[in-house]
Amino acid sequence: MTSPRSPYLLLATAFFLSFHLSYVVHSASDFQALMSFKASSDPSNKLLSQWNSTSSNPCTWHGVSCSLHNNNHHHRRRRCVSGLVLEDLNLTGSILPLTFLTELRILSLKRNRFDGPIPSLSNLTALKLLFLSHNKFSGKFPATVTSLPHLYRLDLSYNNLSGQIPATLNNLTHLLTLRINTNNLRGRIPNINNLSHLQDFNVSGNRLSGKIPDSLSGFPGSAFSNNLFLCGVPLLKCRGGETKAIPALASPLKPPNDTDLHHKSKTHVAAPRMGVMVLVIIVLGDVLVLALVSLILYCYFWRNYSVSLKEVKVETHSKSKAVYKRKVNSEGMVFLEGVRRFELEELLCASAEMLGKGVFGTAYKAVLDDGNVVAVKRLKEVSVGGKRELQQRMEVLxxxxxxxxxPLRAYYFAKDEKLLVSDYMPNGNLSWLLHGNRGPGRTPLDWTTRLKLAAGVARGIAFIHNSDNKLTHGNIKSTNVLVDVAGKARVSDFGLSSIFAGPTSSRSNGYRAPEASSDGRKQTQLSDVYSFGVLLMEILTGKCPSFEVDGGCATAVELPRWVRSVVREEWTAEVFDLELMRYKDIEEEMVALLQIAMACTATVPDQRPRMSHVSKMIEELSGVHVSQSHDALDSVSESPSAPEDACTGRDGPASASQ
Structure with missing residues (x-):
């Protein structure tokens, strides 16, 4: 007897077979391309021995990564080869078969022995990372590369490419890296002024000539070195506005006649001596004239400058005093450690530099008379509870x-002025390190440092949660993660939300947990965990907690929602910051940290782990990374002062929000 559920079973079986067949067809296409590539690049079957015809699923092979894509024709999902990383394998031959992997996004074949011209790559329209350095490719610069609309990284260095650099590189508007150094390229460097996102550029070791375009003059001289006839900023100044002049050849010798000999005998001694004397007189005259003109200009401008300087000093001094100064009472500062380090008047008269604006107020760097530096937060108009309750809460913090x-060192509360004093952290904040200075010359924040900072933040928040009073931070975000002189992460602004009924900040909404955003309730320890999960995603993706998606969408997308959609629909590696793609053997650690972040940002609060457990998981993940000394931040200079807005896309650095 036929079961009533048989029709549904048959439908399910048919659906599964149709899905499987569509997958097999596509896998066969990628399988054939990869096997053809293996036949030409590894004829001895020693380097890619795992690639064999008995396994029809190339996604399990060494160096091959896959992702799911929607089939627009059949409305089905299909698995495609999206990444191929085969480095240091001594592979040879041509890479032509790889051009049939139409969904390829990452192609890295560094340090092999591929030769011949680079074939047309116009089919690889999804390609984002292309690394072909340290091979033996020859022929002209591959013009089809400039037709790849999504390309972010291009490295063709250390090959034998010839010809000219095409001006069509301007088409690669998303390009972050362009390395074509150590080839045989000739001619001028085109004016590639459309590459506004370019961070890593190098054309050294070629045969280029002419003037360096102004759009590239911001890169260091090492990016243009070893090009004999290249000139302009940052190299030597061009002669005549073009290339360096080539010394003229000496005129051919002619046989002397009697007149020449007679003339030479008369002027043999006098002429050289006369020439030297004239030259000395000319030089001395120029020097005297220049000195006289300089003295006149100096006297004229110094008088005006000294007057304006006095005005600026008076204005600056009055402004620095006005930073905090209001009507003060006689009680003065309250020092939480019991040791009075300075007087209130000394703090009010100290020179001040604004560091940034936060939810509760504006932070300043104050230099005291004895040379000590502190951070002062001048609170906004906030409502404070009773005096005794306030003192108790401040003592707890x-x-x-x-x-x-x-550490919080002191505070001052009067009717018209409220100040918090803490230690000054010289290396800025995490927001500046992640998002600041995205132009040429930027030093990306490496993976080891990111992991170290994440572990430090987790430990700090876990300590706050496990304190005697079971405190809540209440305002976790990247601008409240400061970096001290030793490169350690320091959590700031903790516990203030439970004391002051300050205004909510749209800037921090991207970090707020759903339950805290919906009904305006105060933060809890579990909502802190959510905010920390968003911070981890910010560290992993390099994106801000809310951002505008590509394609002109004017609506900001929250980072956790975007991460979950990409992980669900695409290959997980699409989530990670492109600046991390240069580092090897970190994929497992990044995926593990991403899983921790997704657990922290669970919609239901009770499904989130406790902060102590999160800290332990990151410690186990980081292992030797955190314990080893890392001096990547030791040389970081003080972060310049600017508004707390590194994530809005405006130029300029983020502030060190203290």
């Missing part, structure tokens, strides 16, 4: 001492 927490 002042007792928190941990290597990953910014």
């Amino acid at each position: 002042g007792r928190l001492r941990h290597c990953n927490v910014v």
Whole structure:
């Protein structure tokens, strides 16, 4: 007897077979392309021995990555080869078969022995990363590369490419890296002024000539070195506005006649001596004239400059005093450690530099008379509870001492002025390190440092949560993660939301947990965990907690929602910051940290792990990374002052929000 569920079973079986067949057809196409590539690049079957005809699923092979894509014709999902990383394998031959992998996004064949011209890559329209350096490719610069609309990284260095650099590189508007150094390229460098996102550029070691375009003059001289006839900023100044002049050849010798000999005998001694004397007189005259003109200009401008300087000093001094100064009472500062380090008047008269604006107020760097530097937060118009309750709460915060927490040293509360004093952190904040200075010359934040900072933040928040009073941070975001002189992460602005009824900040909404955003409730420890999960995603993706998606969408997308959609629909590697793609053997660590971040940002609060457990998981993940000394931040200079807005896309650095 036929079961009533048989029709549904038959439909399910048919659906599964149709899905499987569509997958097999596509896999066969990629399989054939990869096997053809293996036949030409590894004829001895020693380097790619795992690639064999008995396995029809290339996604399990060494160096091959796959992702799911929608089939627009059949409305089915299909698995495609999206990444191929085969480095240091001594492979040879041509890469032509790889041009049939139409969904390829990452292609890295560095340090092999491929030769011949680079074939047409116009089919690889999804390609984002192309690394072909340290091979033996020859022929002209591959013009089809400039037709790849999504290309971010291009490295063709250390090959034998010849010809000229095409001006069509302007088409690669998303390009971050362009390395074509150590080839045989000739001619001028085109004016590639459309590459506004270019961060890593190098054309050294070629045979280029002419003037360096102004759009590339911001890169260091090493990016243009070893090109004999190349000139302009940052190299030597061009002669005549073009190339360096080539010394003229000496005129051919003619046989001397009697007149020449007679003339030479008369002027043999006098002429050289006369020439030297004239030259000395000319030089001395020029020097005297120049000195006289300089003295006149100096006297004229110095008088005006000294007057304006006095005005600026008076204005600056009055402004620095006005930073905090209001009507003060006689009680003065309250020092939480019991030791008075300075007087209130000294703090009010100290020179001040604005560091940034946050939810509760504006932060300043204050230099005291004895040379000590402190951070002062001048609070906005906030409502404070009773005096005794306030003192008790501030004492609780002042007792928190941990290597990953910014210590609160003193406070001052009067009717018209409220100040918090803490240690000054010289290396800025995490927001500046992740998003600031995205132009040429930027030093990306490497993976080891990111992992170290994430572990430090987790320890700091876990310490706050596990304190005697079971505190809540309430305002976790990248601008509140400061970096001290040793490169350690320090959590700031903790516990203030439970004391002051300050205004909510749209800037921090991207970090707020759903339950805190919907009904305006105060943050809890579990909502802190959510905010920390968003911070981890910011570290992994390099994106801000809310951002505008590509394609002109004017609506900001929250980072957790975007990460989940990409992980669900695409290959997980699409989530990670492109600046991390240069580092090897970190994929497993990045995926593991991403899983922790997704657990922290669970919609239901009870499904999120406790902060102590999160800290332990990151410690186990980081292993030797955190314990080893890392000096990547030791040389970081003080972050310049600017508004707290590194994520809005405006130029300029983010502030060190203290």
